[in-house]
Amino acid sequence: MELTYHSINNIRTMEIIDINSGAKLGYMRDFKIDVINSKIISIIIPSQKISWFGKNNDIEIPWEKIKKIGVDVILVDGEEYFIDKP
Secondary structure (H helix, E strand, O other), X not given: OOOOOOOHHHHHOOEEXXXXXXXEEEEOOEEEEEOOOOEEEEEEEOOOOEOOOOOEXXXXXXXXXXXXXXXXXXXXXXXXXXXXXX
16 A cells, blocks of 8 residues: 655645535635654544524544545545535
8 A cells, every 4th residue: 555645735636525415515624633652643624504693613524534545635524524415
């Protein structure tokens, strides 16, 4: 398996796509890091929906849900995070 390295600035410019629906989810806003073990815990995506008080509810996707980081996209298994309800 070939190892590929990406800078944080490069990852932040990659579009995040759900592998289940093919929906474009946006771009990474931030991420959480376990500084003791030097691991990324999750990425944070801004929510498309705005709550009653004008506050955005960010969506946190665990690192284990990231399936592939490509050249210009990040593929995630976001089925339980992005279910569209009528």
